[in-house]
Amino acid sequence: MRRYLARIDAVLVQAVIAGALSFAHLHDIAAAAGQDGWKAWAYPISVDLLLVAAWRRLRILRSDGGPTRAAWTWFTVALAASLGANVATAGLLDLDDVPAWLRILVAGWPALAFLGGTLLVHTPTQPRAKSAPDAEPASDVAVIRDQPAPVPAHESESVPALPPAIPVPAALLAHARKVGDAHHTATGTPIDPATLRARLGVAPQLADAIALQLTGKD
Numbered sequence: 001m002r003r004y005l006a007r008i009d010a011v012l013v014q015a016v017i018a019g020a021l022s023f024a025h026l027h028d029i030a031a032a033a034g035q036d037g038w039k040a041w042a043y044p045i046s047v048d049l050l051l052v053a054a055w056r057r058l059r060i061l062r063s064d065g066g067p068t069r070a071a072w073t074w075f076t077v078a079l080a081a082s083l084g085a086n087v088a089t090a091g092l093l094d095l096d097d098v099p100a101w102l103r104i105l106v107a108g109w110p111a112l113a114f115l116g117g118t119l120l121v122h123t124p125t126q127p128r129a130k131s132a133p134d135a136e137p138a139s140d141v142a143v144i145r146d147q148p149a150p151v152p153a154h155e156s157e158s159v160p161a162l163p164p165a166i167p168v169p170a171a172l173l174a175h176a177r178k179v180g181d182a183h184h185t186a187t188g189t190p191i192d193p194a195t196l197r198a199r200l201g202v203a204p205q206l207a208d209a210i211a212l213q214l215t216g217k218d
Helices: 002-032 038-064 069-092 100-121 140-146 170-187 193-200 204-214
Strands: none
Touching: 002 038, 002 069, 002 100, 038 069, 038 100, 069 100, 170 193, 170 204, 193 204
């Protein structure tokens, strides 16, 4: 536990030192480029905020599977501004005679940072793939149709066993009655279970149960 706390303390101290040095370098560059007073202090805050915002947005887009090109672009821009200030203040740039191009970059940074922050906030994220919706329960007819036909207990018997009582949905029974009436009108004979099964597309035992109910037998 002590080693873990010591590691955290070391990381925090290192982060504070690095952040303070980078902050000071950005402040010095802004002040040398003509941004005096509170404006010189606002520049390092703007750069660091854009850097952190781009990194957080990059992590969110990675976890959501969204496009990360825009986040990488603005992270690189903010990192280049921070690193550029650190390198420029290492004696490579005369802060008493800042070139015109650097003054232009410093003066245009607020608009660039505002554009980057706005685009990061409005970068679309790709929604995670949703699980397939639960399949709707099959109708009574489909469930019965998938069930195998029962095998008679004694196949050698001459008289076939009566089909077990199967509940028939009211809508299916009404449709079967219409089919039977149409068959009787066309042929003059009652519809048999085989024809009824073919017309309805149901299992044999269900066709027998419907035929029994059509003929008034229980």
